[in-house]
Amino acid sequence: xxxxxxxxxxxxxxxxxxxxxxxxxxxxxxxxxxxxxxxxxxxxxxxxxxxxxxxxxxxxxxxxxxxxxxxxxxxxxxxxxxxxxxxxxxxxxxxxxxxxxxxxxxxxxxxxxxxxxxxxxxxxxxxxxxxxxxxxxxxxxxxxxxxxxxxxxxxxxxxxxxxxxxxxxxxxxxxxxxxxxxxxxxxxxxxxxxxxxxxxxxxxxxxxxxxxxxxxxxxxxxxxxxxxxxxxxxxxxxxxxxxxxxxxxxxxxxxxxxxxxxxxxxxxxxxxxxxxxxxxxxxxxxxxxxxxxxxxxxxxxxxxx
Amino acid sequence: xxxxxxxxxxxxxxxxxxxxxxxxxxxxxxxxxxxxxxxxxxxxxxxxxxxxxxxxxxxxxxxxxxxxxxxxxxxxxxxxxxxxxxxxxxxxxxxxxxxxxxxxxxxxxxxxxxxxxxxxxxxxxxxxxxxxxxxxxxxxxxxxxxxxxxxxxxxxxxxxxxxxxxxxxxxxxxxxxxxxxxxxxxxxxxxxxxxxxxxxxxxxxxxxxxxxxxxxxxxxxxxxxxxxxxxxxxxxxxxxxxxxxxxxxxxxxxxxxxxxxxxxxxxxxxxxxxxxxxxxxxxxxxxxxxxxxxxxxxxxxxxxx
Numbered sequence: 001x002x003x004x005x006x007x008x009x010x011x012x013x014x015x016x017x018x019x020x021x022x023x024x025x026x027x028x029x030x031x032x033x034x035x036x037x038x039x040x041x042x043x044x045x046x047x048x049x050x051x052x053x054x055x056x057x058x059x060x061x062x063x064x065x066x067x068x069x070x071x072x073x074x075x076x077x078x079x080x081x082x083x084x085x086x087x088x089x090x091x092x093x094x095x096x097x098x099x100x101x102x103x104x105x106x107x108x109x110x111x112x113x114x115x116x117x118x119x120x121x122x123x124x125x126x127x128x129x130x131x132x133x134x135x136x137x138x139x140x141x142x143x144x145x146x147x148x149x150x151x152x153x154x155x156x157x158x159x160x161x162x163x164x165x166x167x168x169x170x171x172x173x174x175x176x177x178x179x180x181x182x183x184x185x186x187x188x189x190x191x192x193x194x195x196x197x198x199x200x201x202x203x204x205x206x207x208x209x210x211x212x213x214x215x216x217x218x219x220x221x222x223x224x225x226x227x228x229x230x231x232x233x234x235x236x237x238x239x240x241x242x243x244x245x246x247x248x249x250x251x252x253x254x255x256x257x258x259x260x261x262x263x264x265x266x267x268x269x270x271x272x273x274x275x276x277x278x279x280x281x282x283x284x285x286x287x288x289x290x291x292x293x294x295x296x297x298x299x300x301x302x303x304x305x
Numbered sequence: 306x307x308x309x310x311x312x313x314x315x316x317x318x319x320x321x322x323x324x325x326x327x328x329x330x331x332x333x334x335x336x337x338x339x340x341x342x343x344x345x346x347x348x349x350x351x352x353x354x355x356x357x358x359x360x361x362x363x364x365x366x367x368x369x370x371x372x373x374x375x376x377x378x379x380x381x382x383x384x385x386x387x388x389x390x391x392x393x394x395x396x397x398x399x400x401x402x403x404x405x406x407x408x409x410x411x412x413x414x415x416x417x418x419x420x421x422x423x424x425x426x427x428x429x430x431x432x433x434x435x436x437x438x439x440x441x442x443x444x445x446x447x448x449x450x451x452x453x454x455x456x457x458x459x460x461x462x463x464x465x466x467x468x469x470x471x472x473x474x475x476x477x478x479x480x481x482x483x484x485x486x487x488x489x490x491x492x493x494x495x496x497x498x499x500x501x502x503x504x505x506x507x508x509x510x511x512x513x514x515x516x517x518x519x520x521x522x523x524x525x526x527x528x529x530x531x532x533x534x535x536x537x538x539x540x541x542x543x544x545x546x547x548x549x550x551x552x553x554x555x556x557x558x559x560x561x562x563x564x565x566x567x568x569x570x571x572x573x574x575x576x577x578x579x580x581x582x583x584x585x586x587x588x589x590x591x592x593x594x595x596x597x598x599x600x601x602x603x604x605x606x607x608x609x610x
Binding site: 032033034035036037038039040042043044047090094097099100117118119120122123125126127129130131133134136137138145146148149150152153154155156157158159160161162163165166167168169170172173186189190194 | 337338339340341342343344345347348349352395399402404405422423424425427428430431432434435436438439441442443450451453454455457458459460461462463464465466467468470471472473474475477478491494495499
């Protein structure tokens with residue numbers, strides 16, 4: 001029974017990933033839109049390389065399922081999901097740059113600055129970030145104007161100086177500043193948590209939901225974000241132990257604290273279980289309709305990817 | 306008489322620059338807004354370094370004067386102007402990076418990646434680009450929701466793959482591709498023209514102006530953009546001739562074509578005069594109220610800066 005559910009969840013995740021990829025592909029067409037002058041081949045190719053890379057589209061899945069739960073038309077939800085994925089993909093392109101994490105490979109493919117060059121990678125990231133706001137504000141995103149403005153404003157705040165980009169800055173300096181537990185939690189809430197929180201809140205915003213439902217979905221997104229990060233930190237330790245024969249992971253080894261390095265594997269595994277339970281209970285009022293979102297939270301906590 | 310007008314124009318430009326700088330300073334406060342988690346000092350400092358640099362704020366001036374001409378409330382216009390300036394400043398920070406133009410100085414100050422580091426400069430640019438859309442979408446920008454969405458959408462298209470960032474990509478490859486006159490004009494219309502065009506169109510969009518007025522202001526912005534670029538190319542030749550004792554300028558010397566390198570100084574000076582005349586005649590229907598905008602076009606064509 002559990003295995004059948006998991007299989008059908010995996011199929012659902014995969015189907016959504018394919019749909020979002022198709023939408024992103026059409027949004028990254030070489031044909032200029034009204035108000036644009038031309039879309040240079042080189043730049044569009046670099047943007048496509050950074051976006052159409054077989055990603056699991058976890059954030060889009062959360063947007064689309066949260067939106068479905070609250071009755072948002074699917075087409076509008078898919079566009080919000082695509083906008084958020086543009087933000088996520090731009091952040092990976094910039095993160096991979098030599099001045100940042102200096103990664104040559106992502107998902108087994110050369111990163112954008114390797115496949116193209118550094119300048120093009122910077123510009124492709126900039127263009128994807130800009131495109132996210134084009135997508136949300138365009139007439140094709142059929143939602144009430146005030147709702148679209150809230151989606152835009154909250155995305156900007158989740159992604160910008162007070163969210164993801166701010167978190168990346170804190171992370172850059174974490175080796176020197178050695179944040180305490182509160183500092184680590186803040187860093188993680190910004191760097192990875194803010195977009196996941198937005199993904200789950202976006203459905204409620206798009207639905208024009210009441211403040212209690214918005215708060216519930218926002219908290220669900222926070223919990224998913226915390227679970228994502230702990231699972232990531234655990235994976236970091238485990239994969240290093242398996243492949244590199246040492247017990248501490250990449251981030252911990254660099255001197256960046258994580259909850260794992262502070263409290264040990266067993267304690268954070270218990271914490272992870274509690275988070276999955278909290279995520280599920282937050283969705284209880286929605287009954288069986290929330291099954292996919294509950295499974296998504298479980299999947300994110302397991303990090304089978 | 307002319308000299309008195311010019312002096313009062315210079316004062317007006319300066320007063321607007323001070324006002325816009327004060328607004329930008331308040332928008333770059335270290336205090337997080339609703340929906341933000343924290344604003345890291347390092348990142349806010351780098352953003353402020355890139356923005357609060359004594360710029361002339363030409364684009365904000367064009368926004369504010371176009372908006373005033375068409376009856377847009379000043380406070381809303383100032384916020385649109387500040388958003389556009391965030392985009393302009395982010396583009397300068399990223400342009401100055403080692404992988405791009407590799408400039409150490411801007412306005413006599415160390416560029417952001419010199420004053421901080423490369424990673425912080427990339428992130429400061431990203432955060433400013435994101436902030437522009439926060440500013441436009443926030444409730445404090447008191448304009449009708451549909452108007453704000455159009456301002457956001459047109460800004461995204463002016464700044465993104467089909468506008469400024471696309472133009473920067475074309476410029477990166479101009480030494481190899483050696484564009485013909487049409488190619489040079491397209492590159493320039495994207496790289497520098499798109500934001501100037503937006504600056505002048507934004508007032509009409511914000512005013513909810515009729516399509517004829519919007520087309521007139523958009524054309525005015527295009528003409529100003531063309532004049533800006535020609536003046537820049539002329540300055541490039543002239544300043545090089547004066548300071549480096551050679552007749553060809555930096556861009557022409559790098560093998561990037563300009564209208565100056567194609568047609569010579571005298572021909573483009575005549576073209577510049579025609580553009581200033583066209584700009585003025587486009588504003589004739591507004592009578593004396595358009596004096597500041599006409600002077601701005603003249604100032605931009607003279608490049609006394």
